[in-house]
Each structure stands twice: as structure tokens, then as C-alpha cells.
Amino acid sequence: MDSIIMRSAVIYIFIFIILRLGGKRTVGEMTTFDLVLLLIISEATQQALLDDDRSITGGMLAITTLVFLDIVVSLLTNKNKGLDNLLNGVPLIIVKDGKPLMERIKKSRLQIEDILEAGRKFQGIESLAQIRYAVLEKDGTISIIPVNEKTDT
Secondary structure, eight states: OHHHHHHHHHHHHHHHHHHHHHOHHHHHSOOHHHHHHHHHHHHHHHHHHHTTOOOHHHHHHHHHHHHHHHHHHHHHHHHOHHHHHHHHOOOEEEEETTEEOHHHHHHTTOOHHHHHHHHHHHHOOOSGGGEEEEEEOTTSOEEEEEOOHHHHO
């Protein structure tokens, strides 16, 4: 039983780090390939968590450990803004006044088309010139603040 708790904790930390290194877009917008990868990871994780223990109690213990760790991390990040920024990142402006901030876009592994797609979906935007700010949020989504033609001209 102790080995299940230890393995669960190690796997939790490992997957957290891997997903964090993958960047915000890894979690924010899943493609078909991402879903397949997630299913493979979950199968490998299950085997690593339980080893030869196929019992219901072993599975319940692993799940309880993972949920407990998630609650602890959530409580800690809610109380400590610096830790929250470290673990979950911060929103990142990627377009300012219609001009793409290419260094930030490349570092985030985005393309201009990703920004335009978000603009079309949520604001009916057709070009970067119509965007006052585009922000890559902590969860990997892109928020668009459009130019207000009445006040911005």
C-alpha cells in the first residue's frame, strides 16, 4: 500500500512537470493527436501506479492519493501568488495594438493563424488590425480584446 502512495505521488509530479514543459497550448486546445497521446499516457500511468496490484483498494488508494495531491497543490497556489505563477504560469500578451509580438508567439509555439482563429470564433475579427490585445491565458486559450472603433480612432 505504501508503494502505491509513493508511486502515485511520483507519477503526479512527473506528469505535472511534463504537461507544464509542454506549454500552455498542450492543455488549452487538444487535437486528435493530443487525445490519442493522453490515452496512451493514461494507460502507461495506470500500469506505473499499480504495478502488479490489480485490486479495487489499490486503485482507490492511487486515485485518493492523486486527488489529495491535487487539492494540496490547489490550496497552496490559492494562498501563494508566486507559487501559482510558477506552477500555472501567467497570462501573456501576444498581440498589442494589432501588432503580433513574434518572440512571445514563437516561444509559446503559436502561429498567427491560431490568434486569428480565436478572433473569428469569439469576436468576428478578420485581421490583426482589429485586435487591441490578444492574450494567451494561463489555461492555454487565447482571449481577444478588439479595437473599439468609437474610442480608439
